[in-house]
Amino acid sequence: MPTRDLTIAMVGSGGDGIITMGDMLAQAGAAVGLHVMKVEAYGPQIRGGESSCTVRISADPIFAQGDQVQVLVVFNWADFAQFRSEIVTALDAVVLYEATDETPRESIDLGSIESVRWVPVPFIELAKTSAGTTLAKNIVTLGILGELFNLPKEPVERAIRGKFTKKKAEVLEANLKGYVAGIEYAKTIEEHASGKRLQYTPGEPMLLMSGNELSAVAALHAGCRFFAGYPITPSSEVLHFLSQWMPKVGGYLVQTEDELAAIGAVIGGSFAGVKSMTATSGPGLALMTEMLGLAAMAEVPAVIIDVQRGGPSTGLPTKSEQSDLWQALWGSHGDAPRVVLAPADVEDCFHATVAAFNIAEEAQMPVIVLSDQFIAQRRETLSMLTLDHEVVGRQVPSAGDLREYKRYKDTRSGISPMSWPGMKGGEYQTNGLEHGEDGTPSSMHILHEKMNAKRYRKLRLVRDKYSFYRRYGTERADVGIICWGSSKGPVKEAVMRANGRGEKVSAFVPQLLYPFPYHEFTEYLKTVDNVIVMELSYSAQFYKYLRTFLDLPEARTFVFKRSGGRNLTVGEVEDKIRKVLDMSALRGEVLV
Amino acid sequence: MSASTRVEIKPGAYKSDLKPVWCPGCGDFGVLNALYRAMANLQIEPWNTVILSGIGCSSRLPGYVHTYGFNGVHGRALTLATGVKMARPELTVIAVGGDGDGLAIGGNHLIHACRRNLDVTYILMDNEIYGLTKGQVAPTTPTGDKTKSTYWGNPEPAVDPCELAISTGATWVGRGFSGDMKGLTELITGAIDHSGFSFLNCMSPCVTWRGDDEFKRLKAMQKPLPEDHDPSRRANAIAYTREKDVLTTGVLYKVEAPTMVDRVEAIKQQAMGGKPAPSTKEILSTFYPKF
Numbered sequence: 001m002p003t004r005d006l007t008i009a010m011v012g013s014g015g016d017g018i019i020t021m022g023d024m025l026a027q028a029g030a031a032v033g034l035h036v037m038k039v040e041a042y043g044p045q046i047r048g049g050e051s052s053c054t055v056r057i058s059a060d061p062i063f064a065q066g067d068q069v070q071v072l073v074v075f076n077w078a079d080f081a082q083f084r085s086e087i088v089t090a091l092d093a094v095v096l097y098e099a100t101d102e103t104p105r106e107s108i109d110l111g112s113i114e115s116v117r118w119v120p121v122p123f124i125e126l127a128k129t130s131a132g133t134t135l136a137k138n139i140v141t142l143g144i145l146g147e148l149f150n151l152p153k154e155p156v157e158r159a160i161r162g163k164f165t166k167k168k169a170e171v172l173e174a175n176l177k178g179y180v181a182g183i184e185y186a187k188t189i190e191e192h193a194s195g196k197r198l199q200y201t202p203g204e205p206m207l208l209m210s211g212n213e214l215s216a217v218a219a220l221h222a223g224c225r226f227f228a229g230y231p232i233t234p235s236s237e238v239l240h241f242l243s244q245w246m247p248k249v250g251g252y253l254v255q256t257e258d259e260l261a262a263i264g265a266v267i268g269g270s271f272a273g274v275k276s277m278t279a280t281s282g283p284g285l286a287l288m289t290e291m292l293g294l295a296a297m298a299e300v301p302a303v304i305i306d307v308q309r310g311g312p313s314t315g316l317p318t319k320s321e322q323s324d325l326w327q328a329l330w331g332s333h334g335d336a337p338r339v340v341l342a343p344a345d346v347e348d349c350f351h352a353t354v355a356a357f358n359i360a361e362e363a364q365m366p367v368i369v370l371s372d373q374f375i376a377q378r379r380e381t382l383s384m385l386t387l388d389h390e391v392v393g394r395q396v397p398s399a400g401d402l403r404e405y406k407r408y409k410d411t412r413s414g415i416s417p418m419s420w421p422g423m424k425g426g427e428y429q430t431n432g433l434e435h436g437e438d439g440t441p442s443s444m445h446i447l448h449e450k451m452n453a454k455r456y457r458k459l460r461l462v463r464d465k466y467s468f469y470r471r472y473g474t475e476r477a478d479v480g481i482i483c484w485g486s487s488k489g490p491v492k493e494a495v496m497r498a499n500g501r502g503e504k505v506s507a508f509v510p511q512l513l514y515p516f517p518y519h520e521f522t523e524y525l526k527t528v529d530n531v532i533v534m535e536l537s538y539s540a541q542f543y544k545y546l547r548t549f550l551d552l553p554e555a556r557t558f559v560f561k562r563s564g565g566r567n568l569t570v571g572e573v574e575d576k577i578r579k580v581l582d583m584s585a586l587r588g589e590v591l592v
Numbered sequence: 593m594s595a596s597t598r599v600e601i602k603p604g605a606y607k608s609d610l611k612p613v614w615c616p617g618c619g620d621f622g623v624l625n626a627l628y629r630a631m632a633n634l635q636i637e638p639w640n641t642v643i644l645s646g647i648g649c650s651s652r653l654p655g656y657v658h659t660y661g662f663n664g665v666h667g668r669a670l671t672l673a674t675g676v677k678m679a680r681p682e683l684t685v686i687a688v689g690g691d692g693d694g695l696a697i698g699g700n701h702l703i704h705a706c707r708r709n710l711d712v713t714y715i716l717m718d719n720e721i722y723g724l725t726k727g728q729v730a731p732t733t734p735t736g737d738k739t740k741s742t743y744w745g746n747p748e749p750a751v752d753p754c755e756l757a758i759s760t761g762a763t764w765v766g767r768g769f770s771g772d773m774k775g776l777t778e779l780i781t782g783a784i785d786h787s788g789f790s791f792l793n794c795m796s797p798c799v800t801w802r803g804d805d806e807f808k809r810l811k812a813m814q815k816p817l818p819e820d821h822d823p824s825r826r827a828n829a830i831a832y833t834r835e836k837d838v839l840t841t842g843v844l845y846k847v848e849a850p851t852m853v854d855r856v857e858a859i860k861q862q863a864m865g866g867k868p869a870p871s872t873k874e875i876l877s878t879f880y881p882k883f
């Protein structure tokens with residue numbers, strides 16, 4: 001019986017071409033309209049060292065990474081040992097491994113691998129005899145995988161041609177030979193692939209993008225023409241992409257000396273009338289905190305993308321976590337309003353980033369887009385059709401306003417028309433100091449109260465105008481899951497599976513985190529009996545955040561939280577759903 | 593706009609309605625007045641000018657000038673200025689602040705603004721003390737001086753701001769004295785007129801925390817650069833700024849070099865190649881499988 005959904009993991013050393021192999025597979029899938037999600041993982045070494053790549057390919061839409069792999073390629077068991085807690089093989093998975101590995105698999109603790117189909121393959125030998133070089137090992141493997149599991153072989157061949165055309169003709173020739181040798185070899189072991197051959201109907205090509213790339217494109221779409229940033233994993237791809245494209249659209253980019261300078265430059269650029277953005281991760285956001293307050297006080301639009309990683313401090317730079325939440329929400333001295341948005345998947349990075357610009361311009365305050373490593377760095381297939389979003393600009397003073405211009409005019413909405421340099425009559429002086437309507441500094445407490453109220457009033461407009469959330473599952477549910485950010489993927493998949501079994505389960509995923517979408521939450525809570533809050537934060541930041549605004553159902557609310565470092569899995573979510581459905585005895589306890 | 597149709601802007605026109613909060617006799621008044629005159633000399637349009645600052649007594653200055661102004665946070669004036677200049681290269685951008693602001697908490701930004709040759713004028717009001725926070729030691733305070741935070745005397749050597757700026761890449765470096773209106777006006781005029789990063793270290797006495805005699809002391813020390821000083825020679829400039837027991841004033845260093853904006857503008861031209869900016873769809877299309 002064929003399958004419509006296959007997850008393939010590949011593990012090897014730096015020189016094994018694992019990443020190239022994963023890339024070609026993913027691109028080939030995208031080329032024939034399959035749904036693809038690709039996740040890479042590395043050891044701590046800057047170069048070389050072990051690496052792994054997991055590619056999930058499916059004929060149907062997918063939302064998560066794939067908890068378990070059906071196909072595992074291991075060039076080197078010693079390298080695999082580094083990933084054994086991250087790569088879990090499915091029952092009856094096909095494990096293709098180097099037949100001549102000097103570290104035999106029996107000699108290392110493989111953790112959870114059991115009941116699989118062991119298939120030793122002479123990858124090195126095949127590469128040497130067919131292509132004349134062990135370097136072609138990954139290309140040979142692509143041939144084997146393509147033939148065994150019915151992956152799109154012709155696009156893979158095109159990918160190989162594409163990759164090696166710039167090299168010498170012999171190199172291309174050798175690799176093509178390796179590819180064919182792989183295909184031929186696969187025919188001798190095809191009995192191992194039964195039940196794992198992918199069945200699909202080819203369709204139109206899809207885009208293959210990461211969340212970071214999409215955030216960067218979204219910024220350009222929104223009209224951002226100035227970017228200032230400082231490199232930090234896992235956000236740097238935003239900087240990299242824009243360093244190429246920002247000048248192409250006529251904008252400027254600067255890699256600043258630190259994150260203090262990055263946010264300062266963004267505030268300066270935006271004050272000067274140009275939509276401006278920075279991107280960082282937790283440690284960088286910490287440095288920017290003082291000037292988030294400045295943007296709030298001076299009412300300057302600013303867009304900050306925070307791609308979360310494991311923390312605190314340097315933490316787990318290459319792994320995801322949802323523990324910058326409080327920093328983004330409350331990181332401030334004084335009462336400093338800001339908006340916090342959380343994309344829940346790769347495509348959301350587009351919409352959330354454009355929305356961030358719209359809100360920043362409209363409400364004249366900092367807007368933080370709280371992304372995370374899992375959606376920011378994984379690549380997945382997307383349709384061009386859904387990647388569009390309305391763009392709005394800043395409210396500028398009318399000729400009448402400019403006659404006696406008050407930059408911080410106390411209006412009903414709290415929003416005052418904002419001039420920019422070059423507008424004659426719009427000159428004003430802005431301030432991190434508390435100030436009156438014309439910008440004059442003042443320490444009068446009555447004025448401070450009034451201006452705080454004005455600045456916070458703007459959040460009302462944001463809350464009422466922008467309603468971003470996702471809801472999945474049955475209309476009424478025995479179990480409702482509340483989660484945010486990248487946890488959405490596994491949660492959605494688990495909810496759909498549960499619904500498929502006839503269980504009444506739903507999920508609510510707010511994408512506007514602050515101002516708090518009170519109305520949407522209370523409406524949702526009316527539709528569920530039990531609630532599970534799920535998040536990757538050891539101290540349960542999200543749960544505690546919800547509790548500051550909401551009365552969660554007493555004795556019917558459960559919390560599943562853990563540290564990041566490993567993405568939430570569909571299995572974990574299903575397990576908790578099961579427990580809450582089954583065991584009323586667990587009421588009120590924190591699940592672990 | 594041709595010059596003949598313009599109404600001449602007088603120094604007084606740059607004055608804002610705000611009354612300075614500075615102590616009577618503060619050196620910063622001299623800097624402010626020289627700035628009004630320099631702006632009038634250059635007939636700078638207030639609406640096309642942005643003055644940015646950090647925090648400190650001196651950083652209050654933008655409020656007293658009728659232009660676009662931004663009194664930011666401590667040490668970050670140049671970061672804001674970087675954004676304004678890069679976003680809107682056509683604007684006149686001036687950053688101001690104190691020696692604590694620019695050399696202690698903001699020292700890193702100064703180095704990088706110099707290195708980039710960012711086309712901004714930076715006027716540092718050097719009073720050798722922290723004024724606003726009431727008299728603590730600054731990176732410019734002479735060794736041995738007793739301040740509120742150096743009860744036994746300052747154990748640290750002072751930094752020479754001009755030498756720092758010259759050695760890190762500023763293309764215009766001058767030193768002035770707020771007690772010398774004529775000389776300072778000329779210096780500020782030259783600094784704003786310069787294309788590239790112009791750094792003006794202006795001795796601006798804090799009468800409250802360094803005593804009433806500061807003006808007298810500095811006046812006695814002031815020694816304008818000789819007429820034949822060649823400001824394009826770095827070694828000369830550094831030799832003058834290192835002179836002991838005198839306050840050498842004038843344009844120490846001045847060279848022409850491509851500015852930050854020149855360089856990124858050239859990149860932009862290269863990247864665009866005379867073509868219109870690509871649409872979002874065109875950019876997204878580059879993410880289709882590349883074969």
Ligand SMILES: Cc1ncc(C[n+]2csc(CCOP(=O)(O)OP(=O)(O)O)c2C)c(N)n1
Pocket residue numbers: 647648649650651666689690691692693694717719721722723724725730798
């Ligand atoms: C982050 C931060 N740290 C400390 C302060 C307190 N502070 C305000 S101004 C200042 C120093 C002022 O000295 P200087 O920059 O030389 O300016 P002056 O007042 O002498 O003109 C300090 C330490 C602050 N505002 N922000």
Ligand code: SF4
Pocket residue numbers: 613614615617618619620649650719723724797798799800801
């Ligand atoms: S404290 Fe010193 S620097 Fe500050 S205003 Fe008074 S005299 Fe000027």
